[in-house]
Amino acid sequence: MMRALTVRRGAVLAAFVTFGALLSAPPAYAGTPGGGGHRAPALCGRLPQLEARIDRALARLDGDASVKGSIARIRERATVAEGNGHPQVAAYLEGVLATRRHLAPELRQRKADLALVKAWCAARPVGTTT
Incomplete structure (x- = not known):
């Protein structure tokens, strides 16, 4: 029993050392x-x-209440569902609304990041691989 425990501890220690080495190594x-x-x-x-x-x-997210998938439309649907006595539907739509609200700033950030990539591509000679 003691021998198995020592071997197991050694294996766990080796795994941690290997994992630590992988984390500390510079990317390839x-x-x-x-x-x-x-x-x-x-x-x-x-x-x-x-x-x-x-x-x-x-454009879809920032659209008005007439645009399918827009934040304004989902907000309006949640309000209507709550007013019609459907709290479960309203709660679901509030969850969708929260997700869409978080998505809009992330897409704006991605657009800014894409502008940096566009500048990087413009600085590269056409057809190069380095």
Whole structure:
């Protein structure tokens, strides 16, 4: 019994040491000059589609009560459900509303990040992989 416990402790200790070494090691891509690698041209080529997708999502979220999926429409639906005596539906819609409210700032941040990627792509020579 004592031997098994010692072996088990040794295995756990080895696992922690290995895990710690993995966490403290620098990333494999840290030394890549310029970054990006072979996927950079594909990323730079997809920027217009990514921008359009984020813009569509923000337009939908920021739309008025007539726009399906907008924050205003969900708020209105929750109010109507509460007024009609459907508290479970109203509670569900309030949850959806909270999710959408958190999504809008995140999409704005992604749009700002995408602008940085766009600048990075513009600074790279066309067709390079480094």
